[in-house]
Amino acid sequence: MTATSAPPVPATVRRDRPNWTGWAFVAPFMAVFALVLVAPVIYAIYLSLFREQLIGGTSFVGLANYAEALADPKFWDAFGRVLLFLVVQVPIMLGIALVAALAIDSGRLRLAAFFRISVFLPYAVPAVVATLMWGFMYGTRFGLVGNINDFLGLDLPAPLSANWVLASIGNIVTWEFVGYNMLIFYAALRVIPTDLYEAAALDGAGAFRIVRHIKIPAIRGAIVIAAIFSVIGSFQLFNEPNILKPLAPNAISTYYTPNMYAYNLSFAGQQFDYSAAVAIIMGLITVVIAYAVQLSGARKERTR
Amino acid sequence: MTAHRSTRRWVGLATAAALTATLAACAPGAQQGSGDATGATAEEIAAALQEESSITVWGWAPQLEPIVEAFEEKYPQIDVKLENVGTGNDHYTKLQNAIKAGTGAPDVAQVEYYALPQFALSDAFVDLTDFGAGELEDDYTASTWGSVAIGGGIYALPQDSGPMAMFYRADVFERHGIEVPTTWDEYIAAAEKIHAADPNAYITNDIGDAGFTTSMIWQAGGQPYRVDGENVTIDFADEGSTKWADTWNRLVQNDLVAPVPSWSDEWFQALGDGSIATLVIGAWMPANLESGAPDGAGEWRVAPMPSYDGSPAAAENGGGGDAVLQQSENKLVAYGFLEFLNGPEGAAIHAANGGFPSTLADLESDEFLGYESEYFGGQQINEVLVQAAKDVVPGWQYLPFQTYANSIFGDTVGQAYASKGDLNEGLAAWQEASTDYGNEQGFTVEND
Missing domain, CATH: 1.10.3720.10 (MetI-like)
Incomplete structure (x- = not known):
């Protein structure tokens, strides 16, 4: 397969439109979901990559x-x-x-x-x-x-x-x-x-x-x-x-x-x-x- | 202040939900800035107290409320917001979180002596030397001042103190023909006598308590903790620690202490009916006995705590003071409030509301010394308790991470209690765990 086999452009455009309507309906839920469920988990993962000491402050320690x-x-x-x-x-x-x-x-x-x-x-x-x-x-x-x-x-x-x-x-x-x-x-x-x-x-x-x-x-x-x-x-x-x-x-x-x-x-x-x-x-x-x-x-x- | 530890039974009810919430609230690296303390003269503080402003105070001592009222009456321009965010550990957790977050901390916070080094070290509290607190040294007992003067600074002003004494049931002693013990050997003999006569009766209760153990080692002359800045020595094999552990082994291993947790319902019932005959505990206890064990009225007495050689020796058990936070944007007023709270005016209100003071003037006043407690059968209990304050063995230090060390007491020394093993081994396990933690936290911890 080569680059010439790329899908026709119009089809992509037509597929996109109904997708956005769907997202608009679930947007309120997704916003709350991201804020109260995803964000804390990501933040916990972020935290877990550091080590803070009473003496010496915070340093990145990876895993x-x-x-x-x-x-x-x-x-x-x-x-x-x-x-x-x-x-x-x-x-x-x-x-x-x-x-x-x-x-x-x-x-x-x-x-x-x-x-x-x-x-x-x-x-x-x-x-x-x-x-x-x-x-x-x-x-x-x-x-x-x-x-x-x-x-x-x-x-x-x-x-x-x-x-x-x-x-x-x-x-x-x-x-x-x-x-x-x-x-x-x-x-x-x-x-x-x-x-x-x-x-x-x-x-x-x-x-x-x-x-x-x-x-x-x-x-x-x-x-x-x-x-x-x-x-x-x-x-x-x-x-x-x-x-x-x-x-x-x-x-x-x-x-x-x-x-x-x-x-x-x-x-x-x-x-x-x-x-x-x-x-x-x-x-x-x-x-x-x-x-x-x-x-x-x-x-x-x-x-x- | 430890006088109100009974409420700790209700502490720690926060659930895992709080865990997630608080984890999210503490960014790494949001540590409070450097200690750029801004000093002030007495005139500047007095002037600030006449201007309209407000401060927030966190504390759980019941005496705070009447003191705040009196303060606001004297300085009507100042609005003091008194908030009770929890007792003991709950309070320290919230305080630590606010300090870490860099915002949301109060201007003034109550803090027990054992927890103070941790906050002083992390620069969370203002060194009050810059406000002239150094001149107040002579107002307080040596042992309480020694607890707030840390590493060349003064990080809190003392409020109450808890010199240890022995509270005992005169009726139980009389029934069994026991003289008031003055040495620990006599104490153990009394323990055997009481328990032999009634298998449900004990000389005291003890299932392991970090505050009690450290105070007892303090009285025995032990200095397991020595702190010099970031260099810490933890040595529970020193003479005093061993002396206590060997003595206490005889009580624990022979089932001579009641396996009842302090501050539980069972405990108060046993204090009321005399099946726990003595308590070696801080001088703040009388108010708790009166409210928690009303059935024991008239039967309790107080005597100096026994010692190893019969000569008087005591230790502090609990008690605390109040500190100004580095985060405060109104430090002048905060310090002005502290001077009132922990000075003569506040101390008088504190003592009148059942507190045991740390100020020499109050401790030595005739009114205080001559007080005859009805609950204690008319005994002038403060005579004994004030003498205990004078007999406190000097030189004790707490760890700069004592709140953590205390939290793992049950995992280590508590295991020796539970298995009736050797308390020395329990102390060794405690030493090891505390050492590991200290080294992990960046201290240089050695064991002699």
């Missing part, structure tokens, strides 16, 4: 912050912790949410509306308030755990001790988000055409068979969405451990989760640049894992 973060045992310690959290807590939470949604959808439940709202209610409690409340209940001397121990003569392990605090955080997060996920599942269940159930019943399928072969396959998309949200939520774990930290300063380190690490780097250590690098690495990992979850969900749907 040195990234290299340091990738070799930082504290970062990987934090990452490993949220990964464990993800692998254990998310399936439990989504499982409970699914069972609750199926139970409400089954129509066999009395007071279904009341049940639905009470499961959802914790989601309406701000995470900060929820954590403060649970933090109080976890107290072994005067809190709920202490009362149970006294009343039943038990010796429950301290929920805020180093070995149990991650499970205790998992409990709080599950309590907070079961209702939210249940609502996603329930909404998806409601759009399944009921004649499928009738047909299945005529073929002799029981309730559990309907659940396994009709309901769950039909809401696979919703489950994938909920899983992606939960993956992102786990990697961004911050509120709960950060609020519990004053109650358990030795069990929750300053690098307990990647977000806490980034937060403490910038606000306790003034290392904004390094913190930006940690945040960006964590963001990229989250994107990759969320995408992998989405792909695997989509693939199963296709093969079905």
Whole structure:
């Protein structure tokens, strides 16, 4: 091919016009998008290329912050912790949410509306308030755990001790988000055409068979969405451990989760640049894992 | 000022949203300019106070409000905007961000002694020597003045102080037949006695607290931090630090201290019902006891803190002053306000509102010394506390990055507390992490 094979000019002109009209419609959105989403990310990337010292000022260091973060045992310690959290807590939470949604959808439940709202209610409690409340209940001397121990003569392990605090955080997060996920599942269940159930019943399928072969396959998309949200939520774990930290300063380190690490780097250590690098690495990992979850969900749907 | 640390339980609730917002607010290289301090005479300051202008003050001490009111009454031309942007670390974070951004900082800011070197070093605060602050030295206790005079400059005026003393439950001591301990050995013996008689009762609580540990090492005569400009020495293997760690190991390793975090609900309940029998803490504590543990009224007393050889020795625990920011465009008025706030007029209001002063005149006034506290069963508590201020061991220095060092205390020394290991090892880990950070930040940090 040579330069003579360039496309005819008029065609290009004609193609352009409708494009601009489209852009005009999305311009307000694009402006906001660029300002509040793209600009901060670009700025964080810019920041992450520098290093500022209390003595000596700011210098350009290229990718040195990234290299340091990738070799930082504290970062990987934090990452490993949220990964464990993800692998254990998310399936439990989504499982409970699914069972609750199926139970409400089954129509066999009395007071279904009341049940639905009470499961959802914790989601309406701000995470900060929820954590403060649970933090109080976890107290072994005067809190709920202490009362149970006294009343039943038990010796429950301290929920805020180093070995149990991650499970205790998992409990709080599950309590907070079961209702939210249940609502996603329930909404998806409601759009399944009921004649499928009738047909299945005529073929002799029981309730559990309907659940396994009709309901769950039909809401696979919703489950994938909920899983992606939960993956992102786990990697961004911050509120709960950060609020519990004053109650358990030795069990929750300053690098307990990647977000806490980034937060403490910038606000306790003034290392904004390094913190930006940690945040960006964590963001990229989250994107990759969320995408992998989405792909695997989509693939199963296709093969079905 | 540490007297109001209880509010810190609510601090740190800012979420990741704030992280992004603040990251975006701090450009690299926007550091505040050089220290071209503009000096002024007393006449110039007095004249500026008669002209119409306004200043902004950031602080969380509850005494600030009545002091600002009194100031505005005396100088009606000046409008003081008092803003509470948070307590302790929250406050320092916002201050640091404004300094970094080069705009948005207040004219005057409250600052605790331990955090002051960090701001003084980065040239964020005005050296008050140029305004004649040097002449005020004799008005304040030696230990508080020593905390604001840093590297040849004066970077704040002292407001309150926190000489350490031992607050104890007279009823618990009486029930167990315990004499008020004067040495740490006696203190540990008392701890064993109390805990043996009632497994739910403890001599004190301690799960590791950076401010407490540094103050205790201070009292033991340790000088783990030595700062000379950019050259810093961190040595937690010195005699005083080891002395404290060895002594405290005996309490921690034998489960003789309550595993209750300070300022928690549990803590205040335990102070009220006597299951925590003593607190070795700053002189600002009485007001907190009265409000936080009303059930303990009449039972608490105060005595000098125990020492290693029985002779009096104390340390400062908390307390702070107020500084003028380099960013201020109204430095004359800002300094005029500081002189009022931290001078005789402000100090009197401060003391009347439950503060523990740093001014010698107030500390030695008959009214202050003779005050009989009802909560303390009529004891003249200030007699003891003022004596503690005089017994403070001289020579202590904080790191120029103490706020960071304190933030990682739980990651290092806290681990030794949690595992009931050797506190000396915890201190060594703290030393190592602090050293790494200091070197990364451009200091030359050595360990002797």
